Amino acid sequence: MLFESTRLKLRKMTLEDAELYHKWRNDLEVMYSTNPILDVYPVETTKEFVEQVILGSNNAKSYIIVEKENERSIGVVSLTNIDFKNRNAECIIDIGEKEYWGNGFGSEALRLLLDYAFYEMNLHRVSLRVFSFNDRAIRMYTKLGFRQEGNSRQGLFRDGKWHDVLHMGILQNEYFEKRV
Template sequence: MFETDRLRLRAVREADFENLMVLFNHDRVEKMLTSGFVVPLGVKAEKELREMCSSRLLYVIIETKDNHEFVGFISLWDAQMKNRDARLGMALLPSFWGRGYATEVLRFIIDYAFRQLALHRVSLHVFGNNTAAIKVYNKVGFVQEGVQRKANWIDGKWQDVIWMAVLDEDWEASKQEGPNPKTVS
């Protein structure tokens, strides 16, 4: 189990799948996570989610430390060990947006990825209309590497897909901005 100032990051438990399905079925969240159709997700999606959780390099539940409220998840996946690269994915329930939780958890996971998992880079893609996420990613050291122009149709218009990454040397330069999170046994 890991802890930051306000959050706990822990392994997935059986009871978490109900909360994860609520998260993935929230229309504001789903349209920021998928390039597929935004549709209600059911039993088949839950089965795929269970398989996904167990196959990722890291998949942790984010909860508040004070009252154990489910906040969301963060994961590292599609790891290319030869190149020491992994992709990052995360989602928070909208009721937790704008509180600094994304920044807090990203700082921890990026630091963990470089210091403990010996990764060289952490990559992600984000939809161009997700300006709040882009701002947070930039704040923690991600750099835009490319744009797939008008690659995702959402809400009746085309959105760009922005590819970003942070390298271990970028992280060393930017980590001074936040507190150093701790690991808890």
Template sequence: MPRQIGQSVMLREYRRDDLPWIRQWVNDPNIVGHLSDIFLYPHALESTEAFLEAMLEGNPDSRGFVIADTATETYIGQVNLDSIDWKNRVGRIGIVIGSTEHMGRGYGTEAMKLLIDFAFSEMNLNRLELEVYDFNERAIRSYLKCGFKEEGRLRERIYKNGRYRDVLQMGLLKSDWKTERAEKLV
């Protein structure tokens, strides 16, 4: 996969030397509290190594990218297309910024825009989708900025921090992406 280069971040391949960076956030409650329940329990080193090895080997139904600093290529986070449905041209996105010091700086939004451009223009996907918890306001703002629309709400779908919370389902169509790009050129 060719690297996708932005102003502040690039999307690059996973490397074995990304392991310490991933280990820094994978058990950090400030990071994983906004992620899926696969992070409900602590992750052993072997689990993280197995994930990284899978990303290095590749999978025809997913594509993974490290979000890295453009100048230094240092790991900031990761954004993955999981469960790609090649027949229907749909990809499911998961993203994480791996440290609180990198949050709120626009890195996630820039990385998402790079991934969206790549998914629609190079992979020829027609639809991108994701799920986000209703309390993750920063992520929701970022996804809306990238063109995603709320398509559904699973009421009280998850139990987090002592209460039931909603899960928002969001999607972005290639046709909407094309229209937005055309409007920016005018």
């Protein structure tokens, strides 16, 4: 099945997910390695963000990652900035439930999203940005077939130091070769 693996399934994000997303978005430990702006948001701001930016966009698709055994929502994965003419998009993933970190759920969820992007949407390229200190994510992306394409030198200030923001991408044919 398209949006399902052994341990996970993806379901379309809805407005009812705003409160759960709000919990993850306001957990600074969760956002530390994925969001350039560490801040605490009021629930109304998160609901507006979900309604307008996530659900109201014609060029984004967001899915809640559900761990099947417990039917527990554990994170979100998205395709953003979808450019249908040039057949490319950017992807984002956040595992919001920290007890699921380091167990392969992120790569499994991202593989489901990439299957959808390349097999169903017929995209040519998917890209992402990752902070240079996020070694675990960089290893995961590389294992899935992403290649570093460049970086924004010292594009992030975190904990009193400057860090690069790495740009990575994978092409459809590279993904197909990796999946065989």
